[in-house]
Amino acid sequence: MYYTIDIMxxxxxxxxxxxxxxxxxxxxxxxxxxxxxxxxxxPSDIDTEGVIALIGAAIAxxxxxLSVDRIAGIGVAVPCFVDxxxxxxxxxxxxxxxxxxxxxxxxxxTGLPVIMHNDATLAVLGEERYGVARGLNHVLMITLGTGxxxxxxxxGKLFGGARGLAGEIGHITIVADGDPCPCGGKGHLESYxxxxxxARKAQEAAAGPExxxxxxxxxxxxxxITAETLLEAAEAGDVCALDIxxxxxxxxxxxxxxxxxxxxxxxxxxxxxxxxxxxxxxxAARARLRxxxxxGIIDVTxxxxxxxxxxxxxxxxALAFSPTVLDALAS
Amino acid sequence: MYYTIDIMxxxxxxxxxxxxxxxxxxxxxxxxxxxxxxxxxxPSDIDTEGVIALIGAAIAxxxxxLSVDRIAGIGVAVPCFVDxxxxxxxxxxxxxxxxxxxxxxxxxxTGLPVIMHNDATLAVLGEERYGVARGLNHVLMITLGTGxxxxxxxxGKLFGGARGLAGEIGHITIVADGDPCPCGGKGHLESYxxxxxxARKAQEAAAGPExxxxxxxxxxxxxxITAETLLEAAEAGDVCALDIxxxxxxxxxxxxxxxxxxxxxxxxxxxxxxxxxxxxxxxAARARLRxxxxxGIIDVTxxxxxxxxxxxxxxxxALAFSPTVLDALAS
Numbered sequence: 001m002y003y004t005i006d007i008m009x010x011x012x013x014x015x016x017x018x019x020x021x022x023x024x025x026x027x028x029x030x031x032x033x034x035x036x037x038x039x040x041x042x043p044s045d046i047d048t049e050g051v052i053a054l055i056g057a058a059i060a061x062x063x064x065x066l067s068v069d070r071i072a073g074i075g076v077a078v079p080c081f082v083d084x085x086x087x088x089x090x091x092x093x094x095x096x097x098x099x100x101x102x103x104x105x106x107x108x109x110t111g112l113p114v115i116m117h118n119d120a121t122l123a124v125l126g127e128e129r130y131g132v133a134r135g136l137n138h139v140l141m142i143t144l145g146t147g148x149x150x151x152x153x154x155x156g157k158l159f160g161g162a163r164g165l166a167g168e169i170g171h172i173t174i175v176a177d178g179d180p181c182p183c184g185g186k187g188h189l190e191s192y193x194x195x196x197x198x199a200r201k202a203q204e205a206a207a208g209p210e211x212x213x214x215x216x217x218x219x220x221x222x223x224x225i226t227a228e229t230l231l232e233a234a235e236a237g238d239v240c241a242l243d244i245x246x247x248x249x250x251x252x253x254x255x256x257x258x259x260x261x262x263x264x265x266x267x268x269x270x271x272x273x274x275x276x277x278x279x280x281x282x283x284a285a286r287a288r289l290r291x292x293x294x295x296g297i298i299d300v301t302x303x304x305x306x307x308x309x310x311x312x313x314x315x316x317x318a319l320a321f322s323p324t325v326l327d328a329l330a331s
Numbered sequence: 332m333y334y335t336i337d338i339m340x341x342x343x344x345x346x347x348x349x350x351x352x353x354x355x356x357x358x359x360x361x362x363x364x365x366x367x368x369x370x371x372x373x374p375s376d377i378d379t380e381g382v383i384a385l386i387g388a389a390i391a392x393x394x395x396x397l398s399v400d401r402i403a404g405i406g407v408a409v410p411c412f413v414d415x416x417x418x419x420x421x422x423x424x425x426x427x428x429x430x431x432x433x434x435x436x437x438x439x440x441t442g443l444p445v446i447m448h449n450d451a452t453l454a455v456l457g458e459e460r461y462g463v464a465r466g467l468n469h470v471l472m473i474t475l476g477t478g479x480x481x482x483x484x485x486x487g488k489l490f491g492g493a494r495g496l497a498g499e500i501g502h503i504t505i506v507a508d509g510d511p512c513p514c515g516g517k518g519h520l521e522s523y524x525x526x527x528x529x530a531r532k533a534q535e536a537a538a539g540p541e542x543x544x545x546x547x548x549x550x551x552x553x554x555x556i557t558a559e560t561l562l563e564a565a566e567a568g569d570v571c572a573l574d575i576x577x578x579x580x581x582x583x584x585x586x587x588x589x590x591x592x593x594x595x596x597x598x599x600x601x602x603x604x605x606x607x608x609x610x611x612x613x614x615a616a617r618a619r620l621r622x623x624x625x626x627g628i629i630d631v632t633x634x635x636x637x638x639x640x641x642x643x644x645x646x647x648x649a650l651a652f653s654p655t656v657l658d659a660l661a662s
Contacts, residue, residue, distance in 0.1 A: 157486075162597040166594050169593060175506060254504040262590075292516060
């Protein structure tokens with residue numbers, strides 16, 4: 001076990017969600033209520049020391065004048081591959097954190113236990129502790145944002161695999177040798193569901209007459225069409241935009257069916273900005289999953305996340321309260 | 332816990348692998364050595380009582396005159412969806428076993444504890460206890476036979492998911508809306524790697540000049556080309572046959588990369604009849620996986636199974652020795 005906590009003595013934790021463009025921290029009580037927040041923007045040219053300083057400042061601000069004796073620990077959600085057992089950051093796409101000993105640095109500066117994990121993985125913990133997946137044992141979460149991420153809560157624990165790197169749900173192959181993925185791969189789920197992919201589909205459609213509504217929204221300039229343009233067009237009822245989202249949702253539904261085959265979860269949580277904006281996509285995914293797995297032998301529910309952008313913060317705080325949920329550390 | 336075992340008092344278990352065409356049982360000691368075997372063919376028109384009688388006879392023959400006091404229990408590998416917690420057979424494709432209370436029937440007739448699980452899932456347990464995956468904690472097994480099956484050993488336990496139905500590795504979508512799968516789905520791994528799929532590819536190739544070698548082996552009759560024809564042609568060095576197997580292996584490699592992304596296993600075991608026959612397929616899968624996941628952050632080994640056709644029997648015996656490895660029963 002990593003450390004033990006007397007929740008009566010220490011009824012607070014600090015959860016921090018470190019992203020490529022912003023850092024959000026909160027002081028969270030053991031029921032998942034947020035009693036203070038802090039927030040910082042991350043400059044694009046920031047260096048390692050700069051990020052560590054920003055994280056430290058966000059923690060200090062969220063803590064306010066609460067005594068460290070009342071705080072169980074600090075949970076840090078990072079957009080990185082995390083070796084959870086060694087608490088090392090192996091690979092970070094958007095921040096210069098790989099290889100830096102963030103855990104020890106923060107422990108030294110705060111005097112509190114610090115525990116880190118991948119942001120998408122902590123989001124599923126947030127939903128399991130305080131959100132839509134409360135009390136369940138087998139939950140798969142898929143986050144639709146700029147990229148497609150995810151996390152696994154299996155058998156009542158966060159599932160990390162051999163080295164804590166499991167849950168990279170966006171990078172399963174859904175179309176062999178298919179469209180390019182920002183990760184360098186081909187035909188991944190993110191190749192079709194990421195924002196860049198949706199923008200590309202919208203641009204392709206805008207070249208034909210059926211996409212004229214989308215094109216108009218971008219001032220007639222195909223290159224200005226983004227995923228946002230597509231979402232706005234769909235929200236306004238544009239048939240072509242809705243069609244693109246439904247096609248993406250149908251692919252997502254096939255991927256969800258794959259996850260059901262492999263992992264037999266009770267609940268699939270679809271979260272992330274896109275899930276809140278594109279109900280036609282989520283509905284199409286649900287319909288395709290139902291087609292592949294009619295109710296009966298396998299019963300799986302598909303729900304959208306309940307915690308919104310706070311899932312990562314709350315999951316990070318939950319990890320600080322219950323580090324044993326991190327299976328690699330529990331043994 | 333299901334039951335506890337004094338391995339000194341009871342150093343044997345009976346493992347039985349119930350298939351659609353044959354039943355194999357063995358008396359196994361706690362080191363995984365087989366000291367007696369039995370074997371029965373399953374007539375295609377057999378009814379439920381007939382199967383139960385055949386299983387009972389196979390158990391009795393494997394046990395011989397060993398006292399039941401020396402036997403820890405009976406593990407039964409079945410080609411079914413098994414609700415592991417309730418020990419119910421939910422769905423069986425090739426045998427009339429769904430809904431029959433096989434566990435209680437065998438307990439009554441033998442006086443021994445009986446525990447059942449899906450055959451492919453028990454094969455991974457066999458390899459983990461006595462074969463190529465010995466002592467590892469995160470192992471994915473994929474079995475290439477008539478169909479494509481698999482099993483998951485995660486975090487030091489058999490992984491069953493919410494209802495014990497996890498591990499249906501052959502039915503992930505690898506080509507969205509792709510070729511038909513015997514299960515009724517589309518574009519599944521089994522749609523490209525199952526024997527029927529390989530036969531279809533060989534038949535398609537035989538329609539052109541490049542497939543003349545394959546066609547010749549089937550006496551010039553396209554309809555007589557089976558997966559066996561393809562394997563024999565490949566073994567004889569036929570370029571077209573090798574190409575078909577390599578293409579299938581490349582698809583398999585993409586699927587393996589997906590599993591690495593989602594589950595981060597230490598070892599992937601490729602087993603089943605096809606894996607022993609088609610080294611070019613296995614090599615192509617390995618190469619594609621290495622391309623998708625170059626060594627570095629993720630280290631995963633791909634190995635072929637060590638136990639051959641005994642993996643199921645040995646896994647079933649291992650389950651009888653250590654029922655707590657079945658996570659759904661362990662809690």
